[in-house]
Amino acid sequence: MAHLLGAEALHLEVPTKTVFDSVTIGVAEGDRIGIVGRNGDGKSSLLMMLAGRREPDSGQVTMRGGTTIGVLDQADVFPDGETVGHAIVGDRPEHEWAGDPRAREVIAGLVADLDWDAEVSGLSGGQRRRVALARLLVGDDEILFLDEPTNHLDVEGIAWLADHLQRRWPRGQGALLVVTHDRWFLDEVCTATWEVHDRIVDPFEGGYAAYVLQRVERDRQAAAVEQKRQNLARKELAWLRRGAPARTSKPKFRIDAANALIEDVPEIRDAVSLRSLAVARLGKEVVNLLDAGVSYGDRVVLEDVEWLLAPGERTGILGVNGAGKSTLLGLISGDIEPTSGRVKRGKTVKVATLTQRLDELEEHLNDPVRVVIGRLRTSFTVGSGSKAQELTPGQMLERMGFSSAQLSTPVKDLSGGQKRRLQLLLILLDQPNVLILDEPTNDLDTDMLAAIEDLLDSWPGTLIVVSHDRYFLERVTDQQYAILDRRLRHLPGGVEEYLKLRTAEERAKAAAAAAPAGAARGGAGAGSVSGSGSGASAPLSAAGQKAPALGGAERRALEKEVQAIERRLAKLESEIAGVHARMASHDQSDYAGLASLGDELGAFQSEVAEKEERWLELSEQLG
Template identity: 75%
Template sequence: MAHLLGAEALHLEYPTKVVFDGVSLGVDEGDRIGIVGRNGDGKSSLMAMLAGRREPDSGRVTVRGGVTVGVLEQSDVLPDDLTVGGAVVGDTPEHEWAGDAKVRDVIAGLVGDLDWDAAVGTLSGGQRRRVALARLLAGDWDVLALDEPTNHLDVEAISWLAQHLKRRWSAASGALMVVTHDRWFLDEVCTKTWEVHDRIVEPFEGGYAAYILQRVERDRQAAAIEARRQNLARKELAWLRRGAPARTSKPKFRIDAANELIADVPEIRDRVSLQSLAVARLGKDVVDLLDAGVTYDDRAVLHDVTWRIAPGERTGILGVNGAGKSTLLGLVAGTVEPTSGRVKRGKTVKVATLTQRMDELDPHMDEPVRVVISRLRTTYSFGAGSKEQELTPGQLLERMGFSSAQLSTPVKDLSGGQQRRLQLLLILLDQPNVLILDEPTNDLDTDMLAAIEDLLDSWAGTLIVVSHDRYFMERVTDQQYAVHGGSLRHLPGGIEEYLRLPKAPAAPRAKRDETPSQQAAPATPALIGADRRAAEKELTALERRIEKLTAQIDASKTALADHDQSDYVGLGEKMQAIGALEAEVAAAEERWFELGELLA
C-alpha cells in the first residue's frame, strides 16, 4: 500500500514534561487508526503534528505530494454569523452539491433536522459539533484526522458516522486517524490501534478488542505494568468475549489464545449476590411509575409511562436529544412531579444523580482533595457475599486513578476527567441505593472508563444510565429502554433494536379538555387471522435458523484457530465464508425484529 504521510524522530515537550521522544511512524493507504491512551499523554498533540497543525520541537513530518488532510479539532471554530448551509457547502451552487451522493448522505446523516438558514450562533453545542463534522465530511480528503468526533453526538449519529467512514473509501485507499474514548466506535471502524504512553507510540493490529488482547499479552510477558491495570484489561477482555456476542467476530486474534487468557476470569458481576443485597437494603419496592405523564405548556413530553423499577435493576435509557430522558430521570429522582398518573417510592429509597454539571464539587473548588475526602465516611462497603470489601476513601481514590501527589491538589486545578471521578466518588460515599448516571463518560479515557465499570460491577443497588457511549451502556447495564414518541419502550434486542426503530414523531400537544393519560398513543399496525398465524410460524422458523447459523459460525471460528496461520489464502476464504454466515444472521435478525413489531 502507498505511503501517505509519516513522522521521523518526533520530539515534543512542555516546560514540566516530555510528551514524545524519538517517535517514528507512518500512515499508509487503507489505514484506519484509532489512537488511545491516558488523558494528558499526548494523543491530540500527536495527531495535530501528523496533520500539520502543530510543529514538533524536533524531528519532521513528511506528506506525499498531492495528499490532502482534513482535520476535525475538539475546539469549535465556526463563525456565529455563518448559516448552517453556508458552513456545510460554502458557496457551492445547490445543483452541484445536491448532485453529489456523498454530500447528500452527510447532510441527511448529520444536519438533516436543522434549519438550513439558521445562524450557527443560535445552535446548541451538540448541533454546532454536527455542523462542523458535516462541513469536513462534505469535502474530499485523502486522510481524515478526527479528534473526539463522537463528542456531543447521540447513538444514532455515532452509528451513522461509523458506517459513513467504513464506506467512504475503498478498502485499500484513503486513511483515517481518530482520537476517541468511544470503544464501540474504535472497534467498529478501526483496523489498527496506536497506544500513546510513556513518551512513545506503540502500534497494535486490529480495533479495540484486539488491542486489549495484545495489551494483556504484553503486560503478562513483560511484567512491566502494575497488576491492577492488567487485571482490569483481562476483565474487559472477558466482557468483550462473553458479554458482547456481536463483537466476537471483530478481533483479529486466535480464538484459543483468547479463551486461555480468560479461562480463570469469573463473570463480570455476581448478579445473584448483588440482587440479594439490593433487596436487603431497598426492600421490594423501589420506584414505580404508574401511567405517569408530564406536560409542559400544553406539550405532552411523556405520557402513559408505567415502569416498576426493581431492586438491583441495571437499566440503560436511550432516546434522541429532547425526547424526554431528563424528564423521566426527574420523575425517578423526585425532582419532577407528574401531571398525570403517579409515582410511588419505597420508604428506604435514597436516590443520587451524577449529572453533567459539577454541582457536588462547587463548594469545594478551593480545597485540596484530601480535605474534601477527610469529611466523608472512613470506609466504604461494596460487593456482596464473599466478595464484599471495605475500602477507605484513599483506597477508592487510588482505584479511580488518583496518585498520592494529587491529594494535595485543589479541586479547581484537577483536570475535567479527575473532577468527574471525584464527583462520582463523593456520590458513592454518600451510600445511595439508587444511582442515576447522566452521561458519566464525559472527559474520561478508556482506562478510567474500565476502572469505573469495574467499580460499578461491585455496586449493590439499582442503577439507571443515560449515555451516548454505546460500549459503556452495554457493559454496565443488563437491559435497555427507549424514550420514544413520549412513551417508554422496552428493547429486548438492545441498542441494535433501538437503531431500527422508526423516527419518533414530535411529542403531541395536549388538548384543552384532555389530560395526557387520556390521549391515545399512535396505533401500531397489527396482524390478525391467517396473516398472524403465518407470521408466528415464520418467526419460529427464523429463531431456529438463527440458532443453527450461530452454531455454524462458532464452529467455523473454532476451526479457524487450528488452521495453518501462514496460509493467508485459506484463512481469507474461511473468513469470507464466516462473513457470509454472519450477513445471513443479520438479515434473519432484521426480519425477526420486523415480525416482532407486527405481532406486538
C-alpha cells in the same frame, strides 16, 4: 499499501514534562487507526503534529505529494454570523453540491433536522458538532484526522458516522486517524490501534477489543520476563555464595491463545449476591411509575409510563435529544412531579444523580482532594459476600486513578476527567441505593472508564444510566429501555433493536411526508436542509429502495397483522412488568423460584423480540 504520511523522531515538550521522545510512525493507504491513551499523555498533540497543526520541538512529518487532509478538532469554531448552509457547502452553487451523492448523504445523515439558514452561533453543542462534521465530510480528503468526533452525538449519530466512515473509501484507499474514548466506535471503525503512553506510541493490530487482548498479553509477557530476571538474579547470588550450582531445568512460560486469557475469568457481576444486597438495602419496593406522564402546557413529553424498578435493576435509557430522558430521570429522583398518573417510592430509597454538570464540587473548589474526601466516610465496602472488602477513601481515590501527589491538589486545579471521577466518588461515598448516571463518560479516557465500570460491577443498588457511549451502556447495564413517541419501551434486543425501531420510525415519517413533499419539490429552494438539496434523498438513503406496490387486499392483510402484533406487544409488556413485580417481591433466597421467574421472563422477552422483528418487516413492506 502505498505510503501516505510519516513521522520521524518526533520530540515534544511542554513546561512540566516531555510528551514525546523520538517517536517514529507511518500511515499508509487503507489504514483506519484509533489512538488511545490516558488523558494528558499526548493523543491530541500527536494527531495535530501529524496533521501539520502543531510543530514538534524536533523531528519531522512528511507527506506524499498532492495528499489532501481534513481535520476535525475538539473546538467547533465558526465565523460570526455563519449559517448552517454556508458553513457546510460554502459558496458552492446548489446544483453542484446537491448533485454530489456524498454531499447529499452527509447532509441527510447529519443535519437534515436543522434550518439551512439558521446561524450556527444559536445551535446547541451537539448541533454545532454535527455541522462541523458535515463541513468536513462533504469534502474529498485522502486522510481524515478526527479528534473526539463522537462528542455530543447521540447513539444514532454515532452509528451513522461509523457506517459512513466504513463506506467512505474503497478498500485499501484513504486513511483515518481518530482520537476517541468511545470504545464501540473504535471497534466498529478501526483496524489498528495506537496506544500513547510514557512518551512513546505502541501500535496494535485491530480495534479496541483486539487491542485489549494484545495489551494483556504484552503485560503477561513483561511479567514473565521480569519474573525470569528475578529468578536468574537469585541463582546468580546463590552461585556467588556457594559456587556454581548444578544444572537445573527451567520451566518454560507458555503463551496461550487470546481466548485463554479470559476463559477462567468469572462473570463480571455476581448478580445473585448483588440482588440480595440490594433487597436488603432497599426493601422490595424501589420506585414505581404508574401510568405517569409529564406535560408542559400543551406539549406532552411523557405519557402512560408504566415502570416498576426492581432492587438491583441495571437499566440503560435510550432516546434522541429532546425525547424526554432527563424528564424520566427527574420522575425517578423526585425532582419532577408527574402531571398525570403517579410515582410511588419505597421508604428506604435514597437516590443520587451524577449530572452532566459538576454541581457537587462547587463548594469544594478551593479545598485539596484529601480534605474533601476526609469529610465523608472513613471506609467504603466494595464487592459482596466473601469477596467484600473495605477500602479507605485514599484507596478509593487510587482505584479511581488519583496519584498520591494529586491528593494535595485543590479541586479547582484538577482536569475535567479528574473532576468527573471525584464527583462520582463523592456520590458513591454518600452510600445511595439508587444511582442515576447522566452521561457519565464525558472527559474520561478508556482506562478510567474501565476502572469505573469495574467499580460499578460491585455496587449493590439500582442503577439507571443515560449515555451515548454504547460500549459503557451495554457494559454496565443488564437491559435497555427507549423513549419512543413519548412512551417508555423495553428493548430485548438492546441498542441494535433501538436503532432498527428508530429507522422504521423515520421511514414512516418520510413516507407520510413523501406525497406533499413531492408536490412541493418543484418550486422549493435551498432555504431549508429538508428542501430539494438534501431532504429529497433522505427517504431513499433511509430505506435504500422503494418498496414494491401492494394490492389492496394484500395491504389490508398486512395492516391487520400489524395491528394484531401491536396488541400482542402491549399485552407482553404488561406480562413482563408483572414478572418484574413478582421478582421484586419474591423471597430472594429462593434461587429455584427466581430461576423459574427468570425463565418466564426470558420467554416473554424472546417473543417480544420475534414480534418486533416481524413488525419491522411488515412496516418495510407497507412503506
